[in-house]
Amino acid sequence: MKWLLMACLAGAALAHAQPPASADASASAPERLQADVREAIVRVPARVVDAFGKPVEGELLVTTFRPAGPGPFPLAVISHGRNSDKRADYKRPRFESAARYFVRKGFAVAVPLRLGYGELADAGDPESSVSCDAPRYGTALRAAAQQILAVRDFMAGQPDIDANRTVLVGVSVGGIATIAATAARAPGQVAAISFAGGHGGNPEKRPGSPCQSDQLRKLYRAYAEANAAAGAATPTLWIYAENDRYFAPSHASRWASAYADGGGAVDLRLLPAHGEDGHKLFAAGNDVWQPLVDEFLAPLGFGQPGSVARPAPVRPLDGEASAPARLRAGFQKFLATQPPRAFATDGAGRWGYAQGDDALSRALAFCQRHVPTATDGTPASTCHLHAVDDALVRSTP
Numbered sequence: 001m002k003w004l005l006m007a008c009l010a011g012a013a014l015a016h017a018q019p020p021a022s023a024d025a026s027a028s029a030p031e032r033l034q035a036d037v038r039e040a041i042v043r044v045p046a047r048v049v050d051a052f053g054k055p056v057e058g059e060l061l062v063t064t065f066r067p068a069g070p071g072p073f074p075l076a077v078i079s080h081g082r083n084s085d086k087r088a089d090y091k092r093p094r095f096e097s098a099a100r101y102f103v104r105k106g107f108a109v110a111v112p113l114r115l116g117y118g119e120l121a122d123a124g125d126p127e128s129s130v131s132c133d134a135p136r137y138g139t140a141l142r143a144a145a146q147q148i149l150a151v152r153d154f155m156a157g158q159p160d161i162d163a164n165r166t167v168l169v170g171v172s173v174g175g176i177a178t179i180a181a182t183a184a185r186a187p188g189q190v191a192a193i194s195f196a197g198g199h200g201g202n203p204e205k206r207p208g209s210p211c212q213s214d215q216l217r218k219l220y221r222a223y224a225e226a227n228a229a230a231g232a233a234t235p236t237l238w239i240y241a242e243n244d245r246y247f248a249p250s251h252a253s254r255w256a257s258a259y260a261d262g263g264g265a266v267d268l269r270l271l272p273a274h275g276e277d278g279h280k281l282f283a284a285g286n287d288v289w290q291p292l293v294d295e296f297l298a299p300l301g302f303g304q305p306g307s308v309a310r311p312a313p314v315r316p317l318d319g320e321a322s323a324p325a326r327l328r329a330g331f332q333k334f335l336a337t338q339p340p341r342a343f344a345t346d347g348a349g350r351w352g353y354a355q356g357d358d359a360l361s362r363a364l365a366f367c368q369r370h371v372p373t374a375t376d377g378t379p380a381s382t383c384h385l386h387a388v389d390d391a392l393v394r395s396t397p
Contacts, residue, residue: 034096036368036379037103038066041092044154046115048126048143051136056115056124056143061092062151065099065109068378071160073108074167074302079148080113081172082127082199090118097286097358098169100365101306105297108161112151114144127173129200132211137199137219144177145184152186164188165301171195171282172246175238176216179259182234183226190300192236193293195282198255201246203277208248216251217258224264233265237296239289241271241278267296286358287340308360313391322392327351331387339389345397346371346381360385 033039042064047057067073080093092113099109116125126143129135148168156163166189170178175197182192200211210216227234236259240252249270256268269292271278274285281289290307297303323331323343330351334343337355342363345351352366367383374380386394 032369034065034365034369035373035377036365036371036382037100038064038068038377039094040064040066042154044112044151046147046150048115048146049139050124050126050143051128051130051139054124056126058115058120058123060115060147060151061113061119062154063092063094063099063111064155065103065111066160067103067106067108071108072162073106073160074165075152075155075161075163076102076107076109076167076169077148077152077155078102078109078111079144079168079170079174079178080111080117081170081174081196082117084125084128087117087125088121090121092118095283096365097361098282100361101286101290101293102169104308105294105302105304105306107167107302108155108158110151110155112147114147127177129211132200135200135211135215137212137215140199141173141177141180141219144173145181148177148181149184149186152181152189156188162188165190167191167193167297167302169193169195170197172197172201172279173199176220179220179223179236182236183223185227185230185234189234191297192234193296194236194238195289196240196244196247196279197238198247198251201279203245203279207245208251210247210251213251213254217255220255220264221258221262224259224262224266228263233263235265235296235300236267237293238266238268239271239281239292240269241274241281241285243273243276243278244281245277246279284357286361290358308364310360310388311385311393313388313393314395315392317387317390317392322387324397327386327397334387341389342385343387344368344383345386346383347397348381350381350383351386352383360388 042062043059044062046060078095093111102109127140129140155161168178175194178192256266259266274281326349334353340359341355342359343353344363344367352363354362364383371379371381
């Protein structure tokens, strides 16, 4: 049992926005945080041990998002995946489409950059499995899970967070690490969502087949046993696409069966092929997964939809005449794209458009990006959808 506890704790798209005339568009301009979703950056200290017993520590760079209002808000922690060849190149992860989805559902969102990635790469690589022949998945996933829980604990200490309603979310290595963290039964965690979860995949050398898949199967069962030992199993949703080049559906099915055999509660969704690599579904297939997550979370007390509702059409588009003169420059660019597409404006001359996955949400976000903030830090105006695909959805800008 001691070993068990140690192991368990163990698309292309177009978008454009019009800045205000005074905006500095140079490469040296400071990064602008998104006021409409109260984007902020915090630092969370973490200390873990790698596969060789060496301590690795540092301050995790955590991006947070919040809805408007005082809260308290339920919490979603979103954990990134792994590319061992490019881990030093990782930028601050934001997962903006996913973050906005959860904010629309009423969640505060925390997105950490873990030890071993980006600016924290020099600290060490605690999530390395070391060898394909004899991977050390247990220690790698324990390190990742401990960091997820550290961020959860930090956010739980904030006065506007209701940590008794926490959902952990992760993709790829972040997905299986989310399941590992769920084994710890953190107070208030009500669900976990894993997108393409796994470790040890290599789409070039071993397409669809991770190193020593059976070791991961045993770990998944151990995580389920630890979670179920403390009471009713935490509901989990696992989402994979048929053409995942890291983890083929056959592996996902065996892992899910092992998790269920260990007493875990798992809802496995094996989706059709998406794009050239279904492993990218979380980032590039929001229109696919968001309704599934809405469906999964609704019985758990999160019934507010996160997907942007598609407005009813007012009339078909009539070329540039469907927008006033001050929006014509942007509207011409919008008209040059193909559906799915959306155009948004704040009614004061600012606009944004997007084409492709999550077009409605992204068009609103790009429009909102350059809306000035009031003295209290809130946006001075709110963008709304003006056109979607081939229809006008709001007759006045």
